[in-house]
Amino acid sequence: MKKHDPTPDPLDREDLNQIGGWIKDLPEEEPSLAWRAELNARLEALTPAPKRAPWWRSRLVWSSTASLAAMGALALFVLRPSPTPERADLGGLTATAIVNAHVESVTRHDLGLATATDLKADQGAPELHYDWDVVDLDLL
Amino acid sequence: MSIGAPVLSMKRTDPATELALIERCRRQDAEAFARIVDAYQARVFGFVRRMVIDADEAADIAQEVFIRAYQSFGRFDGRSSLRTWLFRIAHNLCVDRARRLGRAPERTSLDAGGADEEAAMDIPDQRWDPQTIVLNDELISVIESALSTMSEKLRSVLLLHDKEDFAYDEIAQALDVPIGTVKSRLFLARAHLQKAVGTYLDGETL
Numbered sequence: 001m002k003k004h005d006p007t008p009d010p011l012d013r014e015d016l017n018q019i020g021g022w023i024k025d026l027p028e029e030e031p032s033l034a035w036r037a038e039l040n041a042r043l044e045a046l047t048p049a050p051k052r053a054p055w056w057r058s059r060l061v062w063s064s065t066a067s068l069a070a071m072g073a074l075a076l077f078v079l080r081p082s083p084t085p086e087r088a089d090l091g092g093l094t095a096t097a098i099v100n101a102h103v104e105s106v107t108r109h110d111l112g113l114a115t116a117t118d119l120k121a122d123q124g125a126p127e128l129h130y131d132w133d134v135v136d137l138d139l140l
Numbered sequence: 141m142s143i144g145a146p147v148l149s150m151k152r153t154d155p156a157t158e159l160a161l162i163e164r165c166r167r168q169d170a171e172a173f174a175r176i177v178d179a180y181q182a183r184v185f186g187f188v189r190r191m192v193i194d195a196d197e198a199a200d201i202a203q204e205v206f207i208r209a210y211q212s213f214g215r216f217d218g219r220s221s222l223r224t225w226l227f228r229i230a231h232n233l234c235v236d237r238a239r240r241l242g243r244a245p246e247r248t249s250l251d252a253g254g255a256d257e258e259a260a261m262d263i264p265d266q267r268w269d270p271q272t273i274v275l276n277d278e279l280i281s282v283i284e285s286a287l288s289t290m291s292e293k294l295r296s297v298l299l300l301h302d303k304e305d306f307a308y309d310e311i312a313q314a315l316d317v318p319i320g321t322v323k324s325r326l327f328l329a330r331a332h333l334q335k336a337v338g339t340y341l342d343g344e345t346l
Contacts, residue, residue, distance in 0.1 A: 015334065016327070016330040019334055019337075020301070020330065021302075022279075022333075023283070023298060023302035023333075024302055024303060026280060026283065026303065027280065028182065028186055029186055029189050030181075030185060030186070031199070031202065035202070039177065039181075039203045039206055039207075040174070042203060042207055043170065043173070043174075043206070043207065043210055046210060046211065047168070047170050
């Protein structure tokens with residue numbers, strides 16, 4: 001942006017101003033793509049490489065660790081020893097045996113019979129008293 | 141380095157965008173600097189190309205302008221415009237090169253100041269009729285040749301003022317000289333060209 005100078009100036013002479021016009025109209029010589037590519041390479045060489053975070057702050061490390069932990073937990077869950085089914089079976093057998101024993105006992109009692117099992121049971125658990133009826137048994 | 145290959149178009153930036161880019165460049169933002177290069181590479185390249193005659197050397201110096209700017213952007217204080225700052229770097233590199241080659245920029249006789257300069261400024265050339273002279277390839281060649289024989293001091297002022305539309309005070313800032321010196325150099329540079337073109341025209345009419 002040219003400023004206006006109020007004082008008379010030899011540079012305002014028309015003949016010399018025409019020179020300025022010619023200079024303005026001189027053909028442009030612009031840089032080539034190769035020139036720019038070379039400049040980019042030189043600038044890139046100057047740009048410091050971004051600092052690498054310590055390994056323990058690496059997202060890869062953390063994501064890998066989290067993945068490994070999740071996989072380990074899943075493996076433990078799947079492969080862990082499972083006592084529950086045996087206990088359930090045992091519980092089922094115990095309940096069936098008790099019911100069978102009770103039914104047999106009641107039947108024998110009703111029939112006025114006594115067995116060695118009853119005697120042993122009476123002796124081992126004197127306080128135990130079965131007072132179930134058929135409805136109770138059905139609930140089992 | 142190839143000069144004649146396809147060229148990159150110049151993308152100008154508006155002042156607000158340029159200010160934002162300057163802030164980013166101060167933080168060594170390479171992407172922002174690339175946009176500054178996009179905006180100024182053609183003008184800086186054109187200036188250096190006319191200041192340094194050897195094409196390969198000119199291309200190297202033009203690259204060096206942007207390398208220096210990138211390296212020292214943190215020290216760009218904004219007192220001058222970015223354009224003035226870039227051309228100041230370009231001019232200094234060209235002058236340094238001239239010094240390395242052992243050629244004093246003041247060697248051209250028209251660069252002398254003082255009484256001779258003032259006398260020259262008062263003598264209009266009556267043969268000069270600018271309206272009748274058309275800028276053709278031959279005349280362009282004469283002008284380019286006259287530019288190349290001019291001292292760097294005159295040439296830089298002439299190019300910055302007449303080619304790059306710098307104001308006197310901007311040139312004074314870029315070259316670190318008083319405004320009066322800018323004016324006298326501009327006058328002498330134009331007078332030098334006028335003489336060269338006049339000689340060419342005289343020869344043509346013979």
